[in-house]
Amino acid sequence: MKVSVKDLSVSMEIKNKGVELDVYDNSDNHLGDLIVTKTGLNWCKGKTTPAKGKKIKWEDFIAQMER
Template sequence: MKTVSIKDFYVDMNVKNNGVEFDVSDDGHIGDLFVTKTGIIWCEGKTSKAKGRTISWQELRDFCKNNP
């Protein structure tokens, strides 16, 4: 069963530079998703945040708009 959990629940009303980290698992760790004020960062497996795939909010908007 796929689960998504917040690793650190301390969040101000506005997302700050470090963002919020979500742990994604399905019978084991799949990866981490960071939501920041500049976009999202997907880290497959044990990939560090610095080596993750960054997607800007504009890229995410365009993707969602073109892939309903």
């Protein structure tokens, strides 16, 4: 996997708009974008817009990861 930050600022607090990560497979095919916000995560598969992405709140994400 290759994951890169679209816009990087050093030592920044994540605000409402969040930070968007590009996600590629090992063949350099774009899989989607992961948007990390202060309220949770939003996975945008392929060229899906953030409005149509799959969202999960931090509390739900943490609970799922700790199962």
